Amino acid sequence: MPCCPCRIGYQDGQYVLPPLPYDYNALEPLMDEATVRLHHDKHHAAYVAGANAAAAKLRAIAEGQVDASLTTPETRNLSFHVSGHILHSIFWTNMSPTPKKTPEGKLAEAINARFGSFEAMMNVFKNVAAGVEGSGWAILGWEPISGQLAICGAEKHQNLEMPGLVPLLVCDVWEHAYYLLHQNNRKAYIENFVQLINWADVEQRFQEATC
Numbered sequence: 771m772p773c774c775p776c777r778i779g780y781q782d783g784q785y786v787l788p789p790l791p792y793d794y795n796a797l798e799p800l801m802d803e804a805t806v807r808l809h810h811d812k813h814h815a816a817y818v819a820g821a822n823a824a825a826a827k828l829r830a831i832a833e834g835q836v837d838a839s840l841t842t843p844e845t846r847n848l849s850f851h852v853s854g855h856i857l858h859s860i861f862w863t864n865m866s867p868t869p870k871k872t873p874e875g876k877l878a879e880a881i882n883a884r885f886g887s888f889e890a891m892m893n894v895f896k897n898v899a900a901g902v903e904g905s906g907w908a909i910l911g912w913e914p915i916s917g918q919l920a921i922c923g924a925e926k927h928q929n930l931e932m933p934g935l936v937p938l939l940v941c942d943v944w945e946h947a948y949y950l951l952h953q954n955n956r957k958a959y960i961e962n963f964v965q966l967i968n969w970a971d972v973e974q975r976f977q978e979a980t981c
């Protein structure tokens with residue numbers, strides 16, 4: 771497997787919306803078509819547009835064409851929208867209609883080394899996802915400083931993360947990810963998401979992060 775992270779989501783100097791790697795209805799009944807369509811085509815697309823707008827504005831500030839007093843809000847906009855774009859791009863590919871159900875190889879070894887077992891790690895991951903206050907994400911990532919896996923719960927897209935943590939598996943717990951099908955039952959959504967996780971994708975991301 772090549773050691774080169776795919777730069778889906780950025781082309782020719784612009785952030786771009788990657789196409790879904792499956793049909794809108796492919797994750798039914800665990801994840802409904804209407805939610806996937808809105809989530810990808812409207813929400814994710816808005817983060818891409820916001821990232822490009824903020825980047826353009828910061829470039830204009832740097833070139834002296836826009837008042838420097840906008841630096842702080844536009845920096846915040848860039849952080850929010852780029853983080854949203856990156857996390858959604860990972861989220862879609864983490865799922866599959868025909869998922870590999872469990873991790874193997876070096877990823878499985880790293881999970882056992884950090885969490886004791888796959889089941890223990892998944893319990894932590896699901897509890898983190900359920901416990902995010904408001905809108906955010908559960909993130910299983912590779913922590914280069916320790917050479918271990920770690921799990922964090924991010925608020926919005928960009929808060930309470932750990933610098934350097936390379937996201938491998940992410941669960942979106944914004945209400946837009948589940949409210950049409952599950953209303954306020956976030957835990958039911960999380961249980962469905964877990965069934966869609968394609969561990970082959972997480973293994974590939976792990977290999978790219980650790981090579």
Ligand code: MN3
Nearest residue numbers: 813942944947
């Ligand atoms: Mn979302």
